[in-house]
Amino acid sequence: MKFTMSWLKEHLETKHKDTQIIDKLTDVGLEVESFENISSELDDFKVAKILNAEQHPNADRLSVCDVDIGQQKIVKVVCGAPNAKKGLLTVYAGPGSVIPKNNMKLTVSKIRGVTSYGMLCSESELKLSDESEGITELKPSKYSDKIGKNFFKNNTEKIVDLSITPNRPDCLGVRGIARDLAAAGAGKLKSISHKNIKKDGSQNIKVSITKDKNQGCTIFASCLIKGVTNKESPKWLKEKIESIGQKPISAIVDITNYVMLDLNRPLHAYDADKIDKEIIVRNSKKGETFEALDNKEYKLDDGMCVISDQSGVLGLGGVIGGTRSGTELETKNILLESAYFIPRSIRKTSKLLNIDTDAKFRFERGIDPQSVELGLQKASQLISEICGGKISKFDIQKIKQYKNLEIKFSTSLFEKITGFKVKENEIIKILKDLGFEVSKKKSELNLKVPSWRPDISQPIDIVEEVVRIKGYENIETIEPKKNRIKDTLNKQQKLFHFLQRSVASKGYFETVTWSFTDSKINNFFKENLKEIKIINPISSDLDVLRNSIFSNLTFYLKKNLDRGFKDISLFEIGPIFKNKQPGEQLTVIGAIKSGKISRLNWNEKDRSVDIFDVKKDLIQTLMEAGYDKQSFFIRDKSPSYYHPGKSGSVYLDKDDIDPVAYFGELHPNIVKKLDIKTEGVVGFEIYLDYLKDTKIKLKDQKLNFEYSDYQKSERDYAFVVDKNYKAQDLIEIISSIDKNLIRSIKIFDIYEGENIPDGKKSIALNVTIQSSEKTLEENDLEKINKLIISTVESKSGAKIRS
């Protein structure tokens, strides 16, 4: 919402300085976006005095002038005007200025060998008159003390741009803004002067509002103005329209715009001669079309509020007019409309047709239904003043009465909500200044809400009105109390924070990427989940919600590789989406690692990252989070985006149905299709929702501390097993032979090849045996040794390697 200070002062009598008014606007909740000079270009034209004028050495018709441009500056200007002589007061434009007449930008230039700094201007060049014979002559009586000052007066005019919240349609008119300022003590709201306008004859175009279901128009007021001469607007009106950055069109259009900007009362002017007999305000029929003033043809749906005549649609009420009945410079007779349209209807129609106009913006927020007559009055009067013509009596069709809403307000609510007290009579004054009618009844106030405030419907709204006018600075600051209702974090949240930092501590950079992704990449990772399309994506490569974190991680892995990084470890913790209903999402950690370990390191040989790097990071993270590694179970099943032979899943317990994590190498085909060029790409995923509570919590007592000081023995074994046989099974067989004696099992070698039959491999392990009751003797050890070999051989089909 733009307006100038002088326009504001047409409604507000104030002694406040501009800056005070700006502060007040902010204080009452009208946010000031900007406050600047209208046009700095006109500041370039200064009142100046010719101190001396001499004949140009190389040109008869030119003179060289010493010009006083104020602030003790004297410049040389070459001038061709015959009236340029010593002592003359005139208008000077310095280098950089743009001459209004021809938009020429001045530079410092040499004219026949003499450098001229700027120019002395004629009235014609300044677009003040057609006088171009000589330079402007200013009267000494008026200008002799203004040397150096700006020549153009209205260049002190400043324009205010407010950002009006959707609840305040009344402040989309200058008068509404003035009213708020007056209530806040920044002046007095001037009353609107009512000139009695002479009305001749009746409005003889019949107007009817049909009683359609959901009729979007409830009041249609109109008058005829006959015999007008439409033309260019007078200077004051053009300047007003221009001052807020709009383009003057014709007097009639400019007047309706002016009334709208001034009072927030949109109007529409029809060329009355183009109306076919009568005006019918009705619902549209499906398929009806009309050409709007934006020169587009619209095809209408059922139930849109249209203004029509016997031939068809003239316009969309409150949204946009039509070309068929638009006013032109030749228009002789006008039908002026001032109506009330229901916000919901306006919003629905404009959304469906995708039309955004100033009128729509205002009607959808709520126009004062009681302002229809005031609008007609002000506009018709201006039209007849400027364009002539006879104004008919006003015709007002109504299908609904608008009464002011009444609210009972108990002043104690104010203190209850704001925490501070305002005296009752001050509350009453504020409300009255805002246009409320107030009457006191015992401890309550009976309020009549002004018709221009559709946002006010209940007592809490009154609290807001009073507190914002009184000033938010009056609210005291109460120190927060520390009482607590619930723990800060629940278990899942604690787990989230713990895992996040645990993974990061293993050398991964945490990233945050969009929750949406490119469907083409997502397809590699979505498995059997549904693709969730965004109807209005920000771009076509961010068109679906992610089914996996890997789509974005691989995308950004490639970007970083392209930046020249080689060894990258990235992770993200966040949502993935299973389906599109609220809550159908999982919290997942996705981590990815590429490149080499110990690249270019002087003391260690480098090697590509492999799945046992990420398996370590994964298992260690789960252990750190409190899960017991002894009960973890690894399966070689994993989603299809992993390398089928180099990936696995982790179960917290052998009997669990859902894995809590996957790890492995990314499928080489996907790596290829994504054009990721690096030594290796491995990763893991942890599904936080499947992580149950840990069995033993930190707050629980620890198990009894038991240890054995009896001598340990170690034995090495090598078993030859089928190539596909799992080490995990071998360890389980051995460890379950005697849990009291077998303390640890370590696999120290896997061997295939010479001396091992085809399809077989050798697993070498080291077993630590220790009793907690005695030192084991040779025959005890021999017994357990034999048991280990026989059990493994019988349960796994393995052969001990001799």
Next chain:
Amino acid sequence: MSDIKKIKDEYLNKLDNDLDTESVNQIKTELFGKNGQISNSFKTLGSLPNDERKKFASDLNSIKEELQEKINSKLQEIEIKEINSKLENEKLDVTLPEREIKQGKIHPVSQVIDEISSIFSEIGFSVEEGPDVENEHYNFTALNTPDNHPARDMHDTFYLDNNKEILLRTHTSPVQVRTMLNGKPPFKIIAPGRTYRSDSDQTHSPMFHQVEGLHIDKDINMGHLKGCLNYFIKSFFEVDKIKMRFRPSHFPFTEPSAEVDIGYELKDGKIVIGEGDKWLEILGCGMVHPNVLKNVNVNPDKYQGYAFGIGIDRLGMLKYGINDLRAFFETDYRWLNHFGFDPLDVPSNYRGLSR
């Protein structure tokens, strides 16, 4: 006697020379071996008369001890010398780099969320969360923003269906609704999380982070709101004084509503919070609208309170001097390394928010 004294002096002298282990062992044998001079002297003990024997034995023992001690210390001395000379050849260039260090990083958004949680935890708030995908009821209607309300235009919404019923939440406020529907007052929560608007330019990204705050009880008024935010902003920016300004504004779900500005100044191109006469808008807040309370079955005649919404990314930018919002989500390894936090640097009440 004089014999053994002579032996003693002779060998003590010998042992003072620069000897190697072998020579010392040779001396040891010469003295204490089977036919060593000291061993032989002991053998003579039996042939001595009683009165002499005692004295001789005592002298002999003390000489033996003295020599043994000398030999041992000589051997030790040689050993240390040998180790020392060996160490001379074991000198490493300790300025060579250590084995590879892989330092991980926590994203600034995560760090700031932890800081915020820590600050609000101190005054009794708990953390709630809600889904990223919402239906229009929770995101708008229940928050007093009906379908025909122009306030909906303030949020450029991503939709997941053509009926515009399912969407990506445009703010964290639906968590208010879910929390209140699932519980009974009082409520004292914050809800940080991802939010989405179909807006993308220099200062907007289609995804960003907000933290919602909600405190509902019997007597919570705007003074408490002011106090809470004042405490939060001071704690977050780790300054003693903060300039804050509450401006009336409008949000459909709060009434009265306010936007909050904090004072700042520019020093060497950096924003310094708390000083200066410039204002920066950082959050929106207000008293929860009675309509919202009714929508979640909380009696607005009995309960009232405040809510606020703060942009997390923006707070992080201000505190840590990050200029570009979009860079938060671009996963540039250099940026993550530069602005990321060490994983061990966990913000907490007792050891302070930041190092």
